Amino acid sequence: MRSYAGSGPYCYNHSLAMTVGVERMPSPTVLETLTGSPFGVQLIGGTLPMFDPYGWDPELGLNQAVDHLGLSCLRTSGGSPEEALARLREAAARGPVLVGPLDMGLLLYRPGTPDPGFGDHYVVVLSVDGPADGSAKVLLHDPQGHPYATTSGAAFVEAWRGEKVTYIDEEFVMRSDFVSEREVTAEEALRASLPGAVAWLAGRDDLPMPAGTLGGAAAVEGFAEMVARGLDPELRQLMADFVIRVGTRRLSDAADCLAHLGLTDAARVATGQARTLGSLQEPLVTGDDDGLRAGLARLAPGYEQLRKALEAALD
Numbered sequence: 001m002r003s004y005a006g007s008g009p010y011c012y013n014h015s016l017a018m019t020v021g022v023e024r025m026p027s028p029t030v031l032e033t034l035t036g037s038p039f040g041v042q043l044i045g046g047t048l049p050m051f052d053p054y055g056w057d058p059e060l061g062l063n064q065a066v067d068h069l070g071l072s073c074l075r076t077s078g079g080s081p082e083e084a085l086a087r088l089r090e091a092a093a094r095g096p097v098l099v100g101p102l103d104m105g106l107l108l109y110r111p112g113t114p115d116p117g118f119g120d121h122y123v124v125v126l127s128v129d130g131p132a133d134g135s136a137k138v139l140l141h142d143p144q145g146h147p148y149a150t151t152s153g154a155a156f157v158e159a160w161r162g163e164k165v166t167y168i169d170e171e172f173v174m175r176s177d178f179v180s181e182r183e184v185t186a187e188e189a190l191r192a193s194l195p196g197a198v199a200w201l202a203g204r205d206d207l208p209m210p211a212g213t214l215g216g217a218a219a220v221e222g223f224a225e226m227v228a229r230g231l232d233p234e235l236r237q238l239m240a241d242f243v244i245r246v247g248t249r250r251l252s253d254a255a256d257c258l259a260h261l262g263l264t265d266a267a268r269v270a271t272g273q274a275r276t277l278g279s280l281q282e283p284l285v286t287g288d289d290d291g292l293r294a295g296l297a298r299l300a301p302g303y304e305q306l307r308k309a310l311e312a313a314l315d
Contacts, residue, residue: 014143035061038254046212051247054215055207084172106159
């Protein structure tokens with residue numbers, strides 16, 4: 001199969017690379033696989049399908065990738081808006097700062113804003129200049145197509161508060177002062193991540209989740225039942241704009257990494273999952289819900305097949 005290259009909503013992935021230094025980091029394909037995101041599916045609260053593992057979120061994924069790459073950083077959060085902006089100013093004076101999650105819909109340089117709750121996002125702050133109040137100017141790289149964007153400190157802090165980001169109960173989270181603790185090759189990092197991938201696919205039970213959340217085949221089947229009852233138009237739009245796209249890209253990237261490691265059987269299963277998930281985009285958009293349900297039925301057993309293939313490779 002031919003590898004995919006192109007656009008995709010990998011904000012924390014690209015933000016991490018920009019913060020540490022793109023020249024020092026492995027490819028986005030490797031970075032995303034190291035986060036663990038390709039290895040599962042969840043139906044959060046029984047109502048929100050996401051093609052990432054049960055209990056996974058970008059914060060957990062970032063922590064996992066940073067560790068596998070032999071890096072350390074200073075992760076801070078909390079405080080008043082004024083304190084958070086001052087903390088960001090000080091950190092940015094030392095180097096780029098990975099900031100998020102924040103509310104993408106409150107970043108006012110983006111077309112269509114303000115739109116609170118539009119989605120979670122990560123950016124790289126380069127500097128905070130001007131008065132020590134809301135009129136300060138924040139200079140940043142937004143990996144979703146906005147290099148050297150600027151916004152006021154007041155607007156940025158409002159987005160950074162992230163009141164509508166549901167997977168975290170902290171405000172003003174940022175990561176700065178990245179240091180390489182040990183030299184790790186991309187292949188070494190990927191091999192070290194494989195037991196974690198198996199654990200994600202098996203279904204971790206050590207992470208708090210909303211009542212009614214499902215994982216694995218049960219999550220896919222639960223989503224198929226939602227389709228049968230009729231999807232809410234907003235959910236259908238979210239699935240088309242983000243969920244299917246990012247989920248398919250993740251599986252495709254994982255397949256490439258597994259193939260690179262010589263794990264042929266696991267790579268074949270991951271490629272099949274990517275092809276099946278990607279094929280859901282058209283029926284989702286066109287309203288062919290019978291076709292969407294049929295595709296979900298093909299997708300559901302593949303996660304367990306991938307777990308078994310990875311376990312066999314690790315034996």
